[in-house]
Amino acid sequence: MANLKLHRATVKKVGAAVHQHDGGSKAGMLERAFTFAFRGLVYAQIWEDPVVDMEALAITPDCHVVTIASGGCNVLSYLTADPARITAVDLNTAHVALGRLKVAAAQHLPAAAFHRFFGEADSRSNVRVYQDLLRPHLDAVTQRYWEGRDLIGRRRIRGFASNIYKRGLLGSFIGSAHLVARLYGIDPREILAAETIKEQRRVFETRLAPVFDKGFVRWLMDQPASLFGLGIPPAQYAALSNDDPGGIRAVLRGRLEKLACDFPVGDNYFAQQAFGRRYAPGAGRSVPPYLEPAHHADIAARAGRIDFLHANLAEHLAGLPAATRDRYILLDAQDWMTDAQLNALWREITRTARPGARVLFRTAAAPTLLPGRVDDALLDRWQYRAAESLDFTARDRSSIYGGVHLYVLKG
Incomplete structure (x- = not known):
């Protein structure tokens, strides 16, 4: 019953963000099919390059960062830049549960066990580590998620005993692509x-x-x-x-x-x-910054600065005081939005932004999607860093987006 409530909470929030057409239309049926697919874990690993992100964001120790959580990799990786606070929101309860698990692991696991849990994610010992060292530090909702079962009856926490990166919607998609290639x-x-x-x-x-x-x-x-x-x-x-x-x-x-x-x-x-379908094994391998051994002490010391929330970003910002946030990471969420949703979001970003605030987002197509859709009076408050954005796009190793875009608050 608890898992059903989690699924319903995700479907409700994702549906509010995605549904733009009547349910009886072809477009509306596709949108609702997407909402159904999106109700569980989608990204075990986020697909935005955190190295590019941190260069673009120029995070300083006084920054309060607000980001969409997704798989949580970048949220923890931003800790290497030493921000004062990070608030990570997501429409998907599975992503929130994954982020909270990562925070608990950073705070309570030795470096080797932390890297085995998320860097390899394929050891039976990870399930025992969860039970003995992580579970006592998790809230009840997060516990229920990881101790519950997925659609085919597998306990979710056992994903870390059998390569969590093969699970989730994206993991299944990549597996299907491999299968087609092998055919x-x-x-x-x-x-x-x-x-x-x-x-x-x-x-x-x-x-x-x-x-x-x-x-x-x-x-x-x-x-x-x-x-x-x-x-x-x-x-x-x-x-x-x-x-x-x-x-x-x-x-x-x-x-x-x-x-x-x-x-x-x-x-x-x-x-x-x-x-x-995994991180390469061995020393010196390429992994997200939060998994690099040299960063572990900082990640562990700073993990308590992160809050993971199940929330809509615009609604979260609407509840904040004015001029209190410094960095905003929107991932590719704006590609989903109507003009009304875009304007509502940017009104709240502009209202809550401190001087010099930065907004970073990605788009499926190459151009920034804001001109002509966001009210000119709002957009004129921001400077689009066009040349830098082209450079960030070229250097984003994930390679799946058409554009990486940086806006900086004027004045």
């Missing part, structure tokens, strides 16, 4: 053996790229529901499709090409998750 005799892990960028490109062009020309794959990509596993609702699918004259197939091929060819795979944990 055509291709193992996506081949690219992880490449020792140079040149070799990565050869593998991409000769092994991975031809899959996009297969009839079944072309048909799949033309179905908006096929990308629900990436957390892409129908409105965002439309924006993505329009980002290239070649349509959705050209866009997806281009994004995969960037992931496969623009950065050394050994230094890109996003590529390792996409092509290998």
Whole structure:
């Protein structure tokens, strides 16, 4: 019963954000199908590059950061910049539960156990560690989530005994993509053996790229529901499709090409998750900043500065005093929004922002989506850092977004 309440809470909040059409229309049915898919864990790992984020945000020790939580990786990684406070909100109760678990683990696990729990996430000992060392420090709602069962009857906490990164909506999507590739005799892990960028490109062009020309794959990509596993609702699918004259197939091929060819795979944990479904093993591997051993002491000491809340971002901001927040990270949530929702959000961001505040967000398509949609009087309060945004977009190792955008409050 408790798990059902959690699911209903997620569906209600996600539905309020996503539903833009009547439920009887084709668009409305797709939106409701997305809401149904989004009710459980979506991202075991967030897919925005925290290194780019922290450079763009220029976090200082007096900053109060407000962000959408997603998988929580970036929330904890921002602690390496030593902010005063981080408030992480999410519409999805599973993401909130994952974030709270990470905070408890950072505070109460030795470094080796913390890295085994989230960096490897495939040891039976992790379940015992949860029971003995983490459970006593979790609130009742978070306990119920991890001790409950998923749709096929598996205890959720056991995901950390069998590679949590293969679970969730995105993990299942990546697994399905691997399965389709193998049907055509291709193992996506081949690219992880490449020792140079040149070799990565050869593998991409000769092994991975031809899959996009297969009839079944072309048909799949033309179905908006096929990308629900990436957390892409129908409105965002439309924006993505329009980002290239070649349509959705050209866009997806281009994004995969960037992931496969623009950065050394050994230094890109996003590529390792996409092509290998885990972080690469061994010392010196690429992992999110919060999992880097050199940062563990700081993460442990600062984890208490984070609050994870099950909330709508605009509604959360509406309850805050004016001029009290410094950094805002919106991920790609604005791609989901109507003009009315965008204006409501930016009114609250502008009202709660201190002088010099920064807003960072991503879009499925390349351009910033705010001009012409957010009221000019609001948007004129902010400076769009166009050149910097293009540079951040080029250097974002996750490679799945068309644009990374930075706005700075004037004055």
